Amino acid sequence: MATQQSRDFPLEVPRAFPKKIQHPETVYFTEPPAKLLERLYPLHTKRSYKKVVNGRELFGKLDPGIACQKCPKLQQLLDKMLELAKS
Template identity: 70%
Template structure:
């Protein structure tokens, strides 16, 4: 996909928000410069989200990893007390 190729080759700190061009604005800019139509957050965002690999986000985003690990531990504790 043209949009995927338009992203910088390596994003070093994916959890750092660029307040000058936050992710939604970046997608709008990239979409409008590489696609013949405008970016629609609900439609295109859903399409993009369905293609994401959660393992990559887990490996690259320490805060997300921490949150997911905590949720998994809570689920395991809840399951073990329920049986």
């Protein structure tokens, strides 16, 4: 079953995501997300990934709740930011 986030990409791109993407906190250390997309877009869509254009479009569709479920460190960061903003 496709998630909303995977439906935001051209169909071929999420199919090519590595299995490690299920654990977002480990992805950055070997291949940052933008680099992964820069590699996958031309291979599977015959067009390039434009970080400013495509990244902005995709970022606007993100669901912070899902991101926090997959990435507990993000939730900790957001909680800390909210705590600091309130104090």
